[in-house]
Amino acid sequence: MNPTRFDFPAATLTALADALHPDPFYAALTPDASADPATWRDSLRAYFGYALVEARVYGKVELIADQDGGAALWLLPQAPGVAETLQQTKNAALEKILAPRGFENYRAIIAAMALRTERVAPPNAWYLSILGIAPPLQNQSLGAKLVAVTLAQADAQHAPCYLETFNPRTLSFYERAGFRIVARHAEKITRADYWIMTRAAR
Numbered sequence: 001m002n003p004t005r006f007d008f009p010a011a012t013l014t015a016l017a018d019a020l021h022p023d024p025f026y027a028a029l030t031p032d033a034s035a036d037p038a039t040w041r042d043s044l045r046a047y048f049g050y051a052l053v054e055a056r057v058y059g060k061v062e063l064i065a066d067q068d069g070g071a072a073l074w075l076l077p078q079a080p081g082v083a084e085t086l087q088q089t090k091n092a093a094l095e096k097i098l099a100p101r102g103f104e105n106y107r108a109i110i111a112a113m114a115l116r117t118e119r120v121a122p123p124n125a126w127y128l129s130i131l132g133i134a135p136p137l138q139n140q141s142l143g144a145k146l147v148a149v150t151l152a153q154a155d156a157q158h159a160p161c162y163l164e165t166f167n168p169r170t171l172s173f174y175e176r177a178g179f180r181i182v183a184r185h186a187e188k189i190t191r192a193d194y195w196i197m198t199r200a201a202r
Contacts, residue, residue, distance in 0.1 A: 008052045010045075011068030015134035017044035019070060024166045024190035028105040029098055039099075046097045050090070051130055058086060059129070060153070062146040070133035072146035077124050105189050112187065113164060113194070120182045120196055121162040126154050128163040147177055155202040166194040 020026045021044055029047065030040035048071075055061045055073035062072040078086065087110075095103050121127075128150075133143050154161050163179065165171070171181065179197035186193050 008049065009063075009068040012052070012063060012071055013045040013048050014041070015068065015070045015137075016048040016130065016132040017041050018135055019132035019138075020044070020130070024187070024192035025109065025194075028109060028190050029102040031101050031105065032099060043098055043102065047094065048130070048132075050093050050097065054086070054090065055129065059127075060150050062149050064133070064137070064142055064146065069137040070142060070146070071130070072128065072143070072150065073130040074150050075127045075129050077126070109187060109189050113185075116183060116185055117162070117164065117196055121198055122160045122201075125160040125162045125198065126150070128161060143173065144177065151177060151199070154199075158201045160201045161199040163197050164194055165197065166190065166192055168193075168195075171195060171197075 018041075021030065021040060026044060026047075030043050032039065051073055052061060052071065055075060058078060059073065059075040061074075064070050091107065094106060098106060128147065131143055131147065133146075151161065161179070163174065165174065166187070174197050175181075177199070179199045181195050182198050183196040184193055185196075
């Protein structure tokens with residue numbers, strides 16, 4: 001992937017970083033955040049920059065119009081072998097973006113979560129990878145509007161969907177969008193629970 005192919009607003013990267021850095025998963029990617037806040041913000045901005053390009057090429061991206069205040073990133077099912085290649089490419093990129101301990105945490109968390117998710121998520125499911133809204137814009141139904149756009153497209157193609165979340169406060173939000181909890185696991189690196197949620201094809 002060529003990150004220069006798409007021009008995402010810098011404000012969107014900042015919005016995602018500010019919205020998601022307290023999340024246990026993203027906190028594990030920036031374990032030295034308390035020492036230098038600017039460092040974790042830069043690392044997460046670069047992480048989300050890569051994720052946005054990845055989702056634009058291999059999935060779907062929805063941005064908050066005119067506000068650059070957040071985004072919803074989806075990854076769609078790929079042909080056999082493509083997902084593995086994408087993960088290898090992503091690992092190579094993130095090894096340069098994240099500090100060594102953050103990258104080690106990323107690989108360990110992703111590997112463990114993938115094994116659990118493949119047991120409960122349909123192989124043809126659309127994956128809501130990232131959803132983040134800038135803190136000043138939260139509680140205005142913007143996240144629901146972003147998610148609804150791609151859910152409507154998934155419904156039109158009779159595609160199931162799934163997601164993972166470490167934030168228990170988001171469970172009711174996703175349930176209102178039609179997702180249901182199918183598993184809850186304790187994650188070793190973050191020492192936090194996370195939930196796998198699926199949404200049946202319509």
